[in-house]
Structure formats: structure tokens, C-alpha cells
Amino acid sequence: MILNGDKARSYLARPDPGRPGLLIFGADPMRVALKRQEAVKGLIGPDGDSEMRLTRIPAGDLRGAGSLLIDAIKATGFFPGPRVALVEEATQFTQPALANALSDWRTGDASIIVTAGDLKPTSPIRKLFEKHPAAVAIAIYDTPPTAQEIEAELGRAGLTRIEPEARASLAALAQSLDPGDFRQTLEKIGLYKLDDSTPLSPDDVASCAPLSIEADLDDMLDIVAAGQSGRIGPLMARLQSQGVNAVTLCIGTLRHFRTLHAIAVGGRVFTPRPAMQAQARRLGPLRLEQALKLLVDTDLALRSTAKAPQMAVMERTLIRLAMMGPR
Numbered sequence: 643m644i645l646n647g648d649k650a651r652s653y654l655a656r657p658d659p660g661r662p663g664l665l666i667f668g669a670d671p672m673r674v675a676l677k678r679q680e681a682v683k684g685l686i687g688p689d690g691d692s693e694m695r696l697t698r699i700p701a702g703d704l705r706g707a708g709s710l711l712i713d714a715i716k717a718t719g720f721f722p723g724p725r726v727a728l729v730e731e732a733t734q735f736t737q738p739a740l741a742n743a744l745s746d747w748r749t750g751d752a753s754i755i756v757t758a759g760d761l762k763p764t765s766p767i768r769k770l771f772e773k774h775p776a777a778v779a780i781a782i783y784d785t786p787p788t789a790q791e792i793e794a795e796l797g798r799a800g801l802t803r804i805e806p807e808a809r810a811s812l813a814a815l816a817q818s819l820d821p822g823d824f825r826q827t828l829e830k831i832g833l834y835k836l837d838d839s840t841p842l843s844p845d846d847v848a849s850c851a852p853l854s855i856e857a858d859l860d861d862m863l864d865i866v867a868a869g870q871s872g873r874i875g876p877l878m879a880r881l882q883s884q885g886v887n888a889v890t891l892c893i894g895t896l897r898h899f900r901t902l903h904a905i906a907v908g909g910r911v912f913t914p915r916p917a918m919q920a921q922a923r924r925l926g927p928l929r930l931e932q933a934l935k936l937l938v939d940t941d942l943a944l945r946s947t948a949k950a951p952q953m954a955v956m957e958r959t960l961i962r963l964a965m966m967g968p969r
Contacts, residue, residue, distance in 0.1 A: 643779065644772050650780045651791060656684050659724050661778060662747035663740070663754035665732075665771040667761045668782030671938045672822045672896075677782050678728070678757050679942070685726050685753050693721035697752065701732040708739035715743060715751040725752035732758040737766040744770070744777055786816045787824065795825065796842075799832025803841040811847040822941055823893050827851060859886065862960070863898040867921035871964035878957050888952035889944050895960070896937040903930040929966050936962060 645653050654677050657664055664681060668674045686695045697714040704710055714727040727743075729736065736756075743754055754777075761768040761781075771779035787795070792812055796804065816824050830850045835842060862881065865873045881891065898918075905922035925933070940959045944952050 643774070643777065645778055645780050648790065651788075651794075653778060654681050654684070654780065655794065657681050657753065657778075659685055659753055660749065661753070661776050662744050662751070663756065663771060663774070663777040665756045665758065665767065665777070665779040666782060667758040667768065667779070668784070669760035670782065670784050670821070671759070671935065672941070673782045673784065674757050674759075675938055675942055676821055676825065677780070678730075678755060681755055682726055682728065685755075686724050690723070690726065693719075693723065695719050695721055695723055695725045697725070697727045699727060699729050701729050701736045704729065704739035705735050708742055711739050711743040711754070712746050715747060715754060717752070727752045727754050729754065729756045732756050732767050734766050737770055740767065741770055744774060787821070789813065792816060792828075795828045796831075799828055799835075801832060801835060801842055803839075805841050805843050807844045808842045808847050811844045815847070815851060822896070826889060826893065826945070859891065859894050862891070863895060864917055864921070866895065866960050866964045867898065867902060867918075867925070869924070869964050869967040871961050874957065874960050874964060878953065878960070882953055888956040889941070891956050892937060892941045892944055892959070895963070896934070896941060899930060899933050899937060899963075903927065903934060906930055924967050933963050933966060 653664075654666075666674055666677050666681065682690070682696060686693075690696050697717070699710055699714060711727060711729065715725075717725075719725055729740070732740065740754070740756060747754070756767070756771075758765075758767060763769075768779060771777045789809075792809075796802075796812075812828075815827060827850055831842065831846065834846060834850050859881065862874070862877050865877065902918060902922045902925065905919060906925070906927045922930070936959060940955065943950075943955060
């Protein structure tokens with residue numbers, strides 16, 4: 643079954659545990675990851691992961707051991723409550739294992755959530771979910787969030803009183819920021835207005851909107867993309883002393899590497915700097931795709947409830963990025 647528009651948004655916010663599977667696919671990995679987070683939380687709640695009611699299975703693991711997914715959906719957890727078996731980055735080679743699991747699924751089994759990139763209508767996985775009588779397929783398009791989605795995010799942040807001008811400001815931000823940046827901005831607004839009963843104003847939005855990247859951050863991005871891993875540590879310490887946090891650094895790095903990828907594949911980029919053109923040539927499309935995946939995973943980890951030191955996590959990611967280039 644295919645869901646679109648408002649029906650898709652409603653389903654992602656509150657998936658039906660009585661349905662065996664949900665496929666979320668799209669070209670933008672960050673948009674897919676955010677919707678996947680929302681769906682998982684809707685099924686097992688905010689504590690499901692810590693209570694071991696979420697089983698993560700890389701799609702590649704299913705090629706040689708298709709029974710892994712069936713075992714995961716049938717397993718009984720230590721903690722009571724609904725469970726999810728998550729298969730990430732599914733490809734056409736994952737289809738047989740997914741088909742077997744959907745066929746074996748029974749009421750009370752863990753819900754199956756599958757994520758994938760941009761799938762053509764002829765994709766075996768897409769056809770499997772779209773034609774299944776009970777499973778759901780949802781495509782995530784590269785479009786800004788709708789007014790309803792912005793409203794829902796504000797509600798989750800506890801913001802219910804919003805001036806019309808502030809709504810207009812948020813709509814403009816949604817057009818200019820990528821989904822991860824925009825969600826981070828809404829979270830920041832929620833904290834900014836904590837225990838403040840006055841309506842959200844345009845000035846409040848402006849106070850929380852992302853600032854332009856400082857020169858030191860630009861230097862860091864150039865250092866990483868040029869493969870100069872030895873210079874990362876000292877500059878990292880300087881950025882931290884200036885108040886730059888790990889999430890801000892990750893957002894800036896992700897934006898920089900997306901631009902490099904666009905340059906590398908011949909996309910439309912507004913007059914890229916010569917240094918960025920050289921970085922794109924040095925890394926190439928394949929390495930840049932790997933870098934984007936690493937950055938998306940890091941961004942999600944930084945926004946999770948994990949206790950690892952965030953700047954240390956980000957520094958490790960930057961070093962890995964710097965070492966991706968040709969030797």
C-alpha cells in the first residue's frame with residue numbers, strides 16, 4: 643500500500659503496529675533518517691531503544707543470512723512492549739529476505755521498518771511493499787516541510803502560541819535550511835522559550851536562527867576536505883573555546899560536503915571557490931557519498947540520548963573524513 647501527503651505524514655507520526663512493515667525511501671538520506679526516527683519513536687516510544695526493543699540490521703547482513711530478520715521479528719524481548727526490527731539501506735538484494743519476513747509475520751511480532759535510497763517504480767523492494775495487502779510504502783521527497791509539519795514540530799517542542807509573523811519567519815527558514823538544520827532550529831526555539839508563556843515572536847525566531855559560519859569553521863572544513871588530519875586537533879580546541887558545539891560543526895560539515903558532491907557530479911552550484919573545486923576532484927563522487935553517509939550517521943548520533951562526549955565524537959568523524967582521500 644502506498645501512502646502520500648497528509649496520510650503519509652499522519653502514518654509516520656503514529657504507525658499502526660498491526661501492520662507488518664513500513665518502507666521509507668527517498669533521495670535525501672537525512673530526510674529519510676528523520677522520518678525513520680519519527681516512525682520508530684511512534685511505534686516503541688522514546689525509551690524503546692534503551693529498553694532493547696529496537697533491533698538494527700544492516701541490509702548487507704541479510705544477503706547471506708536471510709533468517710536474521712525472521713529471528714528478529716519473532717524474538718521475545720526482556721522488556722514488555724512493542725518491538726521494531728529496523729533494516730537500513732536496503733537494496734534489490736535485500737528483497738528475498740524482506741519478502742520471507744513479511745510472509746512469516748504474525749500479529750505480536752516486531753514491526754519491520756525498512757529504509758532505502760531513491761527507488762525506481764520497478765525496484766523489487768518498492769513493488770514488494772506497494773503491492774503487499776498490509777505493508778506500507780512512503781516516499782520522502784526533497785521538498786521543504788509543509789505548514790502542518792512545522793506546526794507538528796512546534797507542538798512537540800511545547801510551542802502553541804505563535805504570532806503570525808513568527809509563522810512566516812519559520813516558513814522562510816524551512817525553505818532555506820535543510821531538514822536537519824531546521825529541526826535543530828525548532829529544538830533550539832523550544833529551549834529558548836522554555837517557561838516563557840508569551841507568544842513566539844519573529845525576534846525569538848531570529849535569535850535562534852543559525853548564524854553564518856565563522857572563519858575558523860571555514861578553515862576546518864577546508865582542512866578536512868583537503869585531507870590535513872594533523873591540523874584538526876588544535877583548530878577543534880579553538881572552535882570549542884569559541885562556543886561552537888558539535889551539532890553546529892556537523893551541520894556545517896554536512897553542508898560543505900553536499901556542495902562538494904554536487905560539484906563532483908556536475909550539479910548546479912553557484913560559482914564554487916577554486917579550493918572547493920580542487921577538493922571535489924580530490925575526493926570524487928564515491929568517496930563523497932561515503933562521507934555524506936558518515937556525516938548523517940554522526941548527526942543522528944549527536945541528536946540522540948547517547949552519553950558519549952559530543953565534540954570527541956565529531957572530532958573522530960572529521961579525522962575519518964580527512965583520511966578518506968587518495969594516498
